[in-house]
Structures are given as C-alpha cells and as structure tokens.
Amino acid sequence: MAGIGFHLQHLFSKETYSSKLKAYGFASLVTAGPWIIITAAIGLIQAVIGRFPAISSADKELFIFTVSYCFIFSQILFSTQQLTATRFVSDLIYEKKYNEIMPAFLGLTKTTSVLALCVWIPFALISPLPLLYKLVVLGLFLTVNQIWVLLLFLSAAKDYRTIGYGFLGGGAVAVFGTLLACLNQTALSFEAYSLPLILLLGFWVGMAVTLYTLFYTLLKTFPDWNTSGQFAYYSYFGKYPKLLAAGILYNLAIWVCTWIIWFGEGARVVEGSFLIHPYYDMAIFWSYLTILPTMVLFVVSIETRFYLKYKEYFNAVNHGGTLGQIKKAKEKMMTVLGQELQRVFRLQLIFTGVVVFFAGYIFEWLGLDQTFIQMFRITAMGALANGMLLILFLVMLYFDDQQGALNSAAMFFGINLVLTVLFLPGGLDWMGLSFCIGSFASSIYAAFRLTAYLKSLEYHTFCKPSPVKGVAEKRLEKLGRWLDGMDVRESR
Structure with missing residues (x-):
C-alpha cells in the first residue's frame, strides 16, 4: 500500500482541514473499502427497509445475512492465496517485471473463481432456497472474491481517487437499487423470496460497479497484456509454505469464534x-x-x-x-x-x-x-x-x-x-x-x-540461508506450467 500512501501524504501535507478530511476519507476507502461499503451500505439499506413496514423481518434477515456470508467466506477463501500471491507480485515489481503482472492477475482470478464455485456448490445442494436466489448468491460471491483479487494488485497503484470513487459509486448504486425495490415491492413480490432476491440483485449490481471501476484502474496501471505464465505464482506455495499457513490461520482465527458461537x-x-x-x-x-x-x-x-x-x-x-x-x-x-x-x-x-x-x-x-x-x-x-x-x-x-x-x-x-x-x-x-x-x-x-x-536483524539479513527448491515447490511449479499449457491449448 506504500504507493497509495505516498500520494495520500500530499493531501496530508496541506494545512487545510478539507485536504486532511479528504485524505482520511480516501485512505479509509482504499484500506478498508469492502468493509466500509458493507457497513455503510447495509446500514443505509436497513434504514430504507425500515421505512416500509410491509416488508417482513424474515425478508430483511435473509438479505442481510446472505450478504454477510458472502463477505465472510470470500475472505476465508482468498486467505488461501493472499500472502503468497502478494509476495509473488511484490517480487515482480521489485524486479521490474511489469509485463508479468497481468498474467498473474488472470491466473489468480481463475483460481479464485474455481475455489469460489467449489465453496458455493455444497451451499447450493444443502440450502432449500430457490435456484434463482442461489445463482444470484453465486454472482455476488464471485464478485466479492474478485474485488479482493483486484485490491491485491492495486496495492501498487497510485490512482487512489478512482479506487475511492469506485467504492462510493458501488455503495450508492446498491442503496439506490434497494430503494427502488422497496418502492415497487407490490409489483416485485409475485412469489416467495422475490423481494430478498431483488434486494440481493441490487446489491450485486452495486458491487459490480465497484469491481469494474477497480478493473479499469488496474488496466490503466498495468496496460501491458500478456497471457503466458498465468499460474507461475503456484511455485511460491511450495517456496513459501509458511506464508500460506500464516494467511489461512490468521483469517480462520478471526472467524472461528463466530462459527462456534x-x-x-x-x-x-x-x-x-x-x-x-x-x-x-x-x-x-x-x-x-x-x-x-x-x-x-x-x-x-x-x-x-x-x-x-x-x-x-x-x-x-x-x-x-x-x-x-x-x-x-x-x-x-x-x-x-x-x-x-x-x-x-x-x-x-x-x-x-x-x-x-x-x-x-x-x-x-x-x-x-x-x-x-x-x-x-x-x-x-x-x-x-x-x-x-x-x-x-x-x-x-x-x-x-x-x-x-x-x-x-x-x-x-x-x-x-x-x-x-x-x-x-x-x-x-x-x-x-x-x-x-x-x-x-x-x-x-x-x-x-x-x-x-x-x-538480531543483521544475523537474519546476512546469514539467513537462501531457500532451496523442494519437492513441493517443484510439483506446484510443474502444475502451474501444466495449467499454463492447457490454457494455451484452449485458446487455440
């Protein structure tokens, strides 16, 4: 995040209160955008729904906890790759291999989407909710996961304004969509779960606005497209297994209390x-x-x-x-x-x-x-x-x-x-x-x-042994090359 932080410092260096307020606002959106969006948007959506007493509490709860589950489990799922992929992208930036960043983004996007689908399938099989509702849940779940992926790559971007406005725009669209659904609830409530479905659809559209804004920012930051080596980062799972374990355990620790309770x-x-x-x-x-x-x-x-x-x-x-x-x-x-x-x-x-x-x-x-x-x-x-x-x-x-x-x-x-x-x-x-x-x-x-x-930093800096390529790293590197080869064959 240092790339964005340095640019935000220019706003903080100005002595006016408006500049400092703007800097803190952008910093909040950039560092905790999805978190702020879900907090503010759901808070406003609850306020909007509360103005319409005809909407049942069951409909309200279904919508709110569907969104909450999408954010909770997307965070857990993304933690399986977050630190490892961050290390890989950081090394690319340090080595000035900017043309390899977009392939890594494509590979991480594909892997995350497959994992998200694997998490959604058991839910779809167990839940008694209508199929259409579960498909919209899948759409929102995939969108939130891709927002996490984009934020990882945008940590090197400097266009914090676009990032901030993307989150604000997405939240505004989500709230506006909810208001429209409430105003037209009679026409929309033609069958069971129809109103929660429309509310969820409106929120999904809002998150899609954020997603495409972030994607546009990524394209501006790294305009060089290249599709080779999309899964090269797989080797880092074997090279840095402690990063993988630390990321998963930290995120599990955050939610394990909730799951037991x-x-x-x-x-x-x-x-x-x-x-x-x-x-x-x-x-x-x-x-x-x-x-x-x-x-x-x-x-x-x-x-x-x-x-x-x-x-x-x-x-x-x-x-x-x-x-x-x-x-x-x-x-x-x-x-x-x-x-x-x-x-x-x-x-x-x-x-x-x-x-x-x-x-x-x-x-x-x-x-x-x-x-x-x-x-x-x-x-x-x-x-x-x-x-x-x-x-x-x-x-x-x-x-x-x-x-x-x-x-x-x-x-x-x-x-x-x-x-x-x-x-x-x-x-x-x-x-x-x-x-x-x-x-x-x-x-x-x-x-x-x-x-x-x-x-003892000097010891760790000068005497720490270089990592030796182990069996796991070689196998994961081979898997990455196989996936890259399969991707090339499909493109032909």
Missing part, C-alpha cells in the same frame, strides 16, 4: 440456510468497525514514513554500505517504527476507550439491551488488540519473519478455538471473552517476537 445459546437458522447469532454477530461487526483508525494510520503513517527508513536500511545492505552506515540506518529505522507503533496504539486506545464508555448511551438509544452492550464492550477491546496484532503481523512480513507471523497466527487461532469451546456452555455472559483474550495474548507474543527478531 453459531451453535451456542441464542443462535438460530435463517431460512434453513444461514446459521446466525444476532447478538454476537452484531457485536463483532461493530467492534471491527472501531479499529478503522488503526488501518488508516498503518497506510498513511507506518507504510510511508517507516518505509522510507526501511528502504534506506536495505539500500545500505544491498549496495555495499559500511557496518557503521548499516547500524546507523537500522537505528533510525527502529526509532521511526517505534514512534509510529506507539502513535497508532495511543490513538486507537483513546478511540476504543471513548466508544466503550459511550456504548451504553448509544446502543440503549438504538433499543439494544445490556446483554448486547456488555458483549460489544468485550469484543471492542478484543478488536483493539487484534488491530495491533495485524500491524505486528504485517511488520514481521516486512522483515521476512515468516516463522514469527506463522507462530502469531497459530497462537491466535489456537487460543480462540480452545477458549470459545470452553466458554460456550457459559452462555451469553461469556461470549466474546475468548476473542478478547486470544487477541491480547497473541499481540503480546507478536510484540516480543518482533522485538527479539529485530535485535
């Missing part, structure tokens, strides 16, 4: 298709929204100011700097990193503290009871720790500490899994506590691990 007190099933827990799902949803400042500051601060010092250090290492120059560059880099981490933590702690303090007033005004408020306070503190864990996790990957990132993700997943199972019989009063404990324990471990690793 779906079978606890207060959980229920929507239309025989979606397990939900109204209290916990809503609490974790709003809790993650509270760590938006951490995500924004990571891009506009840590990944810009810190990155400059990081680059200076490795320039000294790679271009024959003396030991004194290398140590001096490291000292500057460590100072800036420490300052920025403290800055992010202080701001997020203050923001979360204010939200937790006023949660009672806010949610009571919205008509929610004390059980939910208490649960939200616990999950909000957990989200605070999880935000810091995410930053430490990414900084580890900056320094190629893949083992540290894997250990942190495994610890996060293991604690969340075990404690959620142990706390589940305790009912509503214990829900959210496992996520909070797991997040804090893992972030503390990650902080100690990163500190220890950076103390």
